Amino acid sequence: MIVCPNCNHQNPDGAVQCEACYTPLPATMACPNCGATVQADASFCGQCGFDLRSLASTPAAATPAESGIPPVAVDIPELVPPEPLVAPEPVAFDPKATVPSHPILSYPDLEESTPAAKPVVAATPPAPASTSASGTAGLRTQLQQQTVRLLHVQTNTIVELPQGLSVIHIGKPNDRIPPDLDVSGFPNSEIVSRIHADIRIEGDAYYIEDVGSSNGTYINNLPLSIGNRHRLRPGDRIALGKGDKVSFLFQLS
The missing domain is CATH 2.60.200.20 (Tumour Suppressor Smad4)
Structure with a gap:
């Protein structure tokens, strides 16, 4: 049984918190002498009186070197160095070389149907703009005359x-x-x-x-x-x- 340190309620072994007040219960361990359940921080066993403090002074297990056990030799194979990377060959640049251009597709039928398309666009006279301006001026005059x-x-x-x-x-x-x-x-x-x-x-x-x-x-x-x-x-x-x-x-x- 685990006694609650807050309300002294006896809880079953293995309980984590008190059944009465829900206080966290201390950790428990088995007595190495009689096997009774005791608190991990207890100094003596409540059943047989075994001195639990002697467990804290037990020396740690000796390392293989201290115990006199010879170390086991492990063969480590030699690593083969990798072959060096092959450097890419430099590309020679010829400033006189010209970039090939794509051929310009021509459409004879379209050119024949609109032979003067480009000259008309390039040589558009400013007459339409003046006509548009005069039309706008006329529209403004018409709006101004509206009463x-x-x-x-x-x-x-x-x-x-x-x-x-x-x-x-x-x-x-x-x-x-x-x-x-x-x-x-x-x-x-x-x-x-x-x-x-x-x-x-x-x-x-x-x-x-x-x-x-x-x-x-x-x-x-x-x-x-x-x-x-x-x-x-x-x-x-x-x-x-x-x-x-x-x-x-x-x-x-």
Whole structure:
């Protein structure tokens, strides 16, 4: 039996930890005199009283040289040195030698069908570029001549949007952001905020967005949420405020 050093519980031989308190148990050994199980660090056997300390002073086994046993001679064969590696022969470089080139394949049928292909590409005159430039200039002129306007529905009044602005502010006079499109002269303009909506121009596209008005902005009778924007198309109905009292039709001409 192995007695637990923590709780004095008697555990069976060979146990690693205590069954009662799970404390690791000390290592055990057999008494060389009587064979009883004793702790490995014990000084005396609990059964026969054998002095276990004498085991620690037992001299170690003598080496073959100390014991007088002659060493056994082992024949080690001589190693044969390997043959030296054969050095590769140097390659002589002839600077006059030329690298053979691959023959250029020719296609007579293709050359006959397009005999002037290379001269035309090499001698392309700058006329097409000038023609393209003139076409672009004409397109720009056409876009510049395009007029964007708003038709006030209640009074049938046409209001042309200012030219050369990327952002057009819609509202009424104020000290923060003066309006580019003043609607204070239209009927029922009291429902329009001083800073009501913006029209943004990006290329040939026009977008409208509400910038925090009190009564909202409506596109085709649908409310436009703050932070969202709507791309305007000809015929879109823009209502500033509730009740469709201040409304405009977006037109291009």
